Amino acid sequence: MPYTILVAEDQQHVRSLIEYKLRNSGFVVVAVEDGNAALQKAEEIIPDLVLLDVMMPLMTGFEVLGALKKNQKTKDIPILMLTAQSKEDEVLKGLELGADDYITKPFSPNELAARVKTVLLRRGKK
Numbered sequence: 001m002p003y004t005i006l007v008a009e010d011q012q013h014v015r016s017l018i019e020y021k022l023r024n025s026g027f028v029v030v031a032v033e034d035g036n037a038a039l040q041k042a043e044e045i046i047p048d049l050v051l052l053d054v055m056m057p058l059m060t061g062f063e064v065l066g067a068l069k070k071n072q073k074t075k076d077i078p079i080l081m082l083t084a085q086s087k088e089d090e091v092l093k094g095l096e097l098g099a100d101d102y103i104t105k106p107f108s109p110n111e112l113a114a115r116v117k118t119v120l121l122r123r124g125k126k
């Protein structure tokens, strides 16, 4: 069964690029455009991995990450953060809050897909 990736990214063109690449890589993709929706969807579908943008309206990626980690149902879902380039503090904060890995923008779609697969492998998803 293909793995389901929940993508939370507020920029439409970035979200489309991620959706296209991950679907082409064999994943089922559910994409949302803000943090609240990300949290709701994560609880509803329990995805195999959440790809979480840091800067989003309503709830930041960090707030979503913290809420996912506090919830028994979602705390073990692997998280990959999408951070702005050269924002070391964002990277560190994400890792401290329990993110599995991060990728900085602008990213290469091939690298993004590779990191998603690596996190799934490391977390024993395949």
Ligand SMILES: [Mg+2]
Binding pocket: 009, 010, 011, 053, 054, 055, 056
């Ligand atoms: Mg953003």
